Amino acid sequence: MKMKILLLTELYDPIVNGVITSVKSLKYGLEQKGHEVRILTLGSKTSYDSTQGVYYLSSYRVPFIYPGARVNIHPDLALYLDILNWGPDIIHTQNEFSTFRVARHLHSDLGASHIHTYHTVYEDYTHYFTSSPRIGKRMVAQATKILLNRVDQVIVPSEKVANLLLSYQVHAPIHIIPSGIQLNQFQQQASLDDIHCLKQSLGIPEDTFIALYLGRLAKEKNIHELLAYIQQMKQPNFHFLIVGNGPDRDCLEAQVQAASLSQRVTFAGQISADQVGIYYQLADVFLTASTSETQGLTYIESLASGTPVICREDPVIDAIVVDGWTGYQYRNFSEFEQAFQALATNPGHLKELGTNAQRFAMETYSSEAFAERVEACYDEALSQNTLSFHY
Incomplete structure (x- = not known):
């Protein structure tokens, strides 16, 4: 059965983050299966881009919450009626804020199935709105329980998140579906000349072993630990490249200065989505100390x-980063240093893990595989809706 599917997300192009990557991958995969997919997101003014299938709902900027973040007060009636006339079968939210509220109105008016993907473990972000972790976790648990028990189905990217929602007493059916990604840009090998030019522009010598962090610069990403470990490293001839932006950047730059690491660490800042692939290919290894991930896109x-x-x-991350096969997980500095040296000093081992890593990702995390699993969730929700209607 071909479906009309509305994906609702607070943020969309050109912003780059894990949720947007997941949404774009899902849209692509579902369209490849013949479904009609549209996006509802927040923008500076209300409009509809018919070429991309994207509704923009007028909203206000709130950058102190998150870079690019916006909030909508009242849905535009004309746009809302346009969506009602289109008549989606599935309403699939990705966030718990303005667009979730719109989704509840659409669910009420259309009777369409409401699916929600829970992307973010807000317990790891309570320091943004309270100084008490205990109070913050209680607030998150209560709000999450209230919101998610209203929807028909919940999708989570990992068992860790499913267990967390169960501890919050979320009773809606929960499906564990890891997000897929559009792999095209990572399959396209950048030329050696392009990589050489990028190294030159960043001031990194040609034969240097490059470690990369790419993502948001925020407290919960634990980048300060990576810098502390790099300060202790005895490994010569390596460079740590930090790509991205966020509220912790000034603090991290100060840490680099205080530790006299300026010759070994470069902050590249925010990059566009079409540049992401070449930065991964520039690097020899990807480093991260975060434990706040729901799956680690x-x-x-x-x-x-x-x-x-x-x-x-x-x-x-256990199913993604397997020691000695696609990379290494560490618990302390000693294990970090051993893993780093195992890759930095053994080109053959580095190449072997790189080959394993690419094959594993291509086979497991394609947009097509992702869309197929989500489609099954949609089918289940629609069949339950039909049964509820008959009874």
Whole structure:
């Protein structure tokens, strides 16, 4: 059965983050299966881009919450009626804020099935709105329980997140479906000349072993630990490249200065989505110390580019980063240093892990495989809706 599917997300192009990557991958995969897919997101003014199938709902900027973040107060009636006339079968939200509220109105008016993907473990972000982790976790648990028990189906990217929602007493059916990514840009090998020019522009010598972090610069990403470990490293001839932006950048730059690491660490800032692939290919290894991931899309992007990963141990990553096969997980500095040296001093081992990593990502995390699993969830929700209607 071909469906009309509305994907709702607070942020969309040109912003780059894990949720947007997941949404774009899902849209592509579902369209390849013949479904009609449109996006509802927030913008500076209300409009509809018919070429891209994207509705923009007028909203206000709130950058102090998140770079590019916006909030909508009242849905535009004309746009809302246009969506009602289109008549989606599935309403699939990706966030718990303005667009979730619109989705509840659409669900009420259309009777369409409401699916929600829970992308973010807000317990790891309570420091943004309270100084008490205990109070913050209670607030998150209660709000999540209230919101998610209203929807028909919940999708989570990992067992870790499913167990967390169960502990919040979320009773809606929960499906564990890891997000896929569009692998095209990671399959396209950048030319040696382009990589050489990028190294030159960043001031990195040609024969240097490059470790990369790519993502948001925020407290929960634990980048300060990576810098502390790099300060202790005895390994010569390596460079740590940090790509991205965020509220912790000034603090991290100060840490680099205080530790006299300026010759070994470069902050490249925010890059556009079409540049991401070449940065992964530029690197020899991807580093991350985050334990706030729901599944780690940047890990998967790195593997798809043939770049092994060294990351802090986290059960959610166990199936992605396998020691000695696609990278290494560490628990302390000693294990971090051993993993780093194993790759930096053995080109054959580095190449082997890169080959394993790329093959694994291509086979497991394609847009097509992702869309097929989500489609099954949609089918289940529609059949339950039909049964409820008959009874």
